Amino acid sequence: MVQSSPNHAFASIIPLGRAFFAGSPRRVARQLLGKILVRAENSPLTARIVETEAYLGENDPAAHAAAGNTPRTAVLFGPPGFAYVYFIYGNHYCLNVSCEAEGKAGSVLFRALEPITGIEEMARARNISLRTPRDLIQLTSGPGRLAQAFAITRSRDNGCDLTTSSSSLWIGDDGFRPAKISITPRIGITKAAHHRLRYFLAGNRFVSGTRRHPARKPNL
DNA sequence: ATATCGATTATCT
DNA sequence: GATAATCGATATG
Numbered sequence: 491m492v493q494s495s496p497n498h499a500f501a502s503i504i505p506l507g508r509a510f511f512a513g514s515p516r517r518v519a520r521q522l523l524g525k526i527l528v529r530a531e532n533s534p535l536t537a538r539i540v541e542t543e544a545y546l547g548e549n550d551p552a553a554h555a556a557a558g559n560t561p562r563t564a565v566l567f568g569p570p571g572f573a574y575v576y577f578i579y580g581n582h583y584c585l586n587v588s589c590e591a592e593g594k595a596g597s598v599l600f601r602a603l604e605p606i607t608g609i610e611e612m613a614r615a616r617n618i619s620l621r622t623p624r625d626l627i628q629l630t631s632g633p634g635r636l637a638q639a640f641a642i643t644r645s646r647d648n649g650c651d652l653t654t655s656s657s658s659l660w661i662g663d664d665g666f667r668p669a670k671i672s673i674t675p676r677i678g679i680t681k682a683a684h685h686r687l688r689y690f691l692a693g694n695r696f697v698s699g700t701r702r703h704p705a706r707k708p709n710l
Numbered sequence: 711a712t713a714t715c716g717a718t719t720a721t722c723t
Numbered sequence: 724g725a726t727a728a729t730c731g732a733t734a735t736g
Contacts, residue, residue, distance in 0.1 A: 543728070552728070554721095562721070580718025582729050599728060634729045644720095679728055 503528060503536070503662035505655045511570035511589045515544035515596035518589040519689045522661070524668045527603055529640045530658050535608035537630055537639075538666065541601040541690035541697045543676050545586070548595055551681040555595035566595040571653040575637070575644045582634030583642050587652055587661070601688070603630040604696040605639070612639035632698040 503526050511518055519542040529535035545553035547566075554576065559567040565574040566588055574586040574597055590596040605612055605626065612629045613620050616639050620626060630636040637643075642659070652661045670692040675684055677699050690697045 545728075554728080557722075560721085576728080577720060578727055579729050580720085580727095584728065586728085601728090632729070676728075680726090681728095 501664040503655075503664045505653055505660055505662050506571075508569070508571050508653050511587060511653070512591060513570075513589060515546055515589055515598055516687065518587070518596075519544040519598045519687070520671060522587075522598060522600075523671055523689055523691055524666045526606070526662045526664050526666075527600065527636075527640065528655070528660050528662055529608070530655070530660070531608070531611070533608060533611070535611060535640055536606045537603035537612075537636070538606060539600060539602075539661075540604050540694045541688070541699075543599040543601055543689070544687040545597045545599060546687075547590065547597075552676065552679045552683070553595070553597070555597070559595070563595070565649050566597050568592055568649075571651060573642075573647050573650040573652055573659060575642060575648040577644055578634075583637040583644060584633040585637050585640075585642050585647070599633060600636060601633050602690070602694075602696050602698045603636045603639075604694065605629050615639050615641050627696055631696050635698075 522539050522542050525539050526536050527539060547553055547555045554563050555566045565572050569592045570589045572588045574588055575583055577583055585600045586597040588597050616629055618625055618628050630639050647659055650659050651657050654660060668691055672690050672692045673686050674688045675686055676688045
């Protein structure tokens with residue numbers, strides 16, 4: 491492969507090593523912004539990570555790891571850099587990556603991506619016809635949506651090593667560096683909802699969250 | 711634009 | 724039996 495040529499149409503994407511994920515969920519969530527999620531295909535699906543949330547492990551009531559090391563959550567307690575995929579509301583898959591160290595169960599939830607390549611295939615996976623720029627946002631803006639666009643399921647992808655391009659699903663760096671990052675409370679959760687653990691690229695159109703917290707009944 | 715609600719299943723109490 | 728790290732449809736201002 492040609493290296494260092496100044497006029498590539500597409501920058502090369504370098505896999506993030508294991509060490510990238512061997513840190514706190516806060517740090518990893520922040521540093522993942524701007525990186526690329528890749529689904530290896532004949533024509534790869536790629537999209538930039540624009541929104542993440544940190545889950546702090548066993549002592550975070552909102553984290554699945556709070557239930558302890560079970561068959562469902564085992565990946566969270568394993569080494570960093572592996573995919574934790576869960577199924578929720580009887581409908582949706584969501585993707586996390588494990589971080590910290592083996593035995594310590596931090597993770598980062600992928601909340602939104604900005605599609606780069608494979609857009610037509612993502613649209614097919616989402617059953618969306620692309621007529622306006624607004625339709626593009628429907629592809630990967632939200633944790634359930636991005637999982638569907640990348641055909642991520644628990645049986646296929648849970649436990650996948652995301653640090654190597656020999657995996658079907660992996661994460662890489664194309665040299666992009668975020669301009670401004672915003673931090674807000676996590677959304678869509680009911681426990682420990684006030685901590686500021688949601689990270690996103692300020693002003694990015696693909697960030698989720700137009701939909702607020704699940705409807706809360708007024709206090710009686 | 712915001713608000714409410716049903717879908718549908720793995721996991722936990 | 725209840726709940727959930729969600730989404731898409733429908734109703735209404």
